[in-house]
Amino acid sequence: MGGGRGTARQYDLTPHLASGQFPHRFGCVFKKVDQRIVTHAPTVLGQLHGLANPHRFMGFASAATPWCMALAGTLLIAGLYGALFAAPADYQQGDSARIMYVHVPAAWLAMAGYSGIVIASAIGLIFKHPLADTAAKSMALPGAVFTALALITGSLWGKPTWGTFWVWDARLTSVLVLLFLYVGYMAIWEAIEEPTRAARAAAILALVGAVNVPIIHYSVEWWSTLHQGTSVLRKDGPSMPWSMLWPLLSMAFAYQALFAGIVLVRMRSEILERRLRTRRLSLGEEAP
Amino acid sequence: MWEFLAMGGKAAYVWPSFLISAVAIGALVAWSYHRLRRAKEMLALLEEDKP
Numbered sequence: 001m002g003g004g005r006g007t008a009r010q011y012d013l014t015p016h017l018a019s020g021q022f023p024h025r026f027g028c029v030f031k032k033v034d035q036r037i038v039t040h041a042p043t044v045l046g047q048l049h050g051l052a053n054p055h056r057f058m059g060f061a062s063a064a065t066p067w068c069m070a071l072a073g074t075l076l077i078a079g080l081y082g083a084l085f086a087a088p089a090d091y092q093q094g095d096s097a098r099i100m101y102v103h104v105p106a107a108w109l110a111m112a113g114y115s116g117i118v119i120a121s122a123i124g125l126i127f128k129h130p131l132a133d134t135a136a137k138s139m140a141l142p143g144a145v146f147t148a149l150a151l152i153t154g155s156l157w158g159k160p161t162w163g164t165f166w167v168w169d170a171r172l173t174s175v176l177v178l179l180f181l182y183v184g185y186m187a188i189w190e191a192i193e194e195p196t197r198a199a200r201a202a203a204i205l206a207l208v209g210a211v212n213v214p215i216i217h218y219s220v221e222w223w224s225t226l227h228q229g230t231s232v233l234r235k236d237g238p239s240m241p242w243s244m245l246w247p248l249l250s251m252a253f254a255y256q257a258l259f260a261g262i263v264l265v266r267m268r269s270e271i272l273e274r275r276l277r278t279r280r281l282s283l284g285e286e287a288p
Numbered sequence: 289m290w291e292f293l294a295m296g297g298k299a300a301y302v303w304p305s306f307l308i309s310a311v312a313i314g315a316l317v318a319w320s321y322h323r324l325r326r327a328k329e330m331l332a333l334l335e336e337d338k339p
Binding site: 102 | 296304308313316320328
C-alpha cells in the first residue's frame with residue numbers, strides 16, 4: 001500500500017504542462033500526486049459545501065469549539081470588568097442599569113438564535129440536508145435559555161425602574177411568545193420519532209413563527225410601551241457613552257461566541273447520537 | 289467594598305440578574321459537554337463489542 005502511494009506521488013505532470021492545458025479539476029491531479037494533500041475548492045461556497053459533509057464537519061467543529069470558548073471567556077472577563085467597575089452608573093436609573101449588561105446580550109441572542117433556526121430550517125426544507133436540520137435543532141435549547149434569561153433579567157430590571165416585574169405590553173408579550181415558540185419547536189422534535197418527519201414539522205413551525213422576530217424588534221416603535229427604545233442599533237448612532245457601550249458590546253460578543261461554541265458541541269452530540277442509533281439498529285438486526 | 293456590593297441600594301435586583309445568568313449559562317455549557325462525552329463513550333463501547 002505504502003509503495004503504491006509512493007509511485008503515485010511521481011505522477012507525471014509533463015503532458016499537461018506541454019499541452020498548456022491543465023485539467024479543469026486541478027485538484028484531482030494533486031490528489032494523485034499525494035493523497036494527503038487535501039484540495040479544497042478555492043471558493044467560499046466550495047468550503048461551505050465541504051463542511052456540509054458530516055465527517056468533515058466533525059473535524060471542523062471539534063477544532064473550532066475551543067476557540068469559541070476561549071474567545072467567549074476573554075470577552076466575558078473584559079465585559080464583566082467593564083460592566084461592574086469601569087462603566088458609570090446611569091444618571092437616571094443608578095446602578096440598576098448595570099442589569100443591561102446581562103439583559104441586552106441575552107435578548108439579542110434570543111432573536112439571533114431564533115433567526116438562526118429559521119435560516120437553518122429553510123435550508124433543511126429546501127436542500128433536504130440533514131446537517132441543516134441538526135444545526136436548527138441544536139440552536140433551540142440554548143436559544144430558549146437565553147430568551148428565558150432575557151425575560152428574567154428584564155423583570156429584575158423592570159421592578160426598580162417601572163415599579164413592576166411584569167406588564168402585558170407589546171415588547172414583553174412578544175418575547176414571551178418567542179419563548180413559547182422555542183418550547184413548541186423543541187416539543188415537536190421530541191414528539192415525532194422519525195427524524196426527517198420531525199425536522200419537517202419543526203421547520204414549518206419555525207418558519208411560521210419567524211413573523212414574530214420583526215414584531216419584537218419594532219414593538220417598541222409600533223406600540224406605546226414601558227420598554228425603552230433601541231439605544232445601540234440606531235440610524236443616528238448609539239445613544240449611550242462609549243464607557244457604557246464597550247462593556248455592552250464585549251458582553252454581547254462573549255454571549256455570541258459562547259452560543260456558537262455550545263451549538264457546535266450540541267451538533268456533535270446530535271451527529272454522534274444518530275450514529276449510535278444506526279449502529280444499535282444494525283446490531284439488533286444481526287442478533288439471532 | 290460594601291458600597292460596591294450595595295449597588296446604590298439596587299443590590300436585590302443587580303446581583304440576582306448576574307447570578308441567574310451565570311448559573312443558567314454554566315449549566316447549559318456543562319450539560320452540553322456532558323452529553324457529548326456520554327455519546328462518545330457509548331460509541332466507543334459499541335465499537336469494542338464489534339468482533
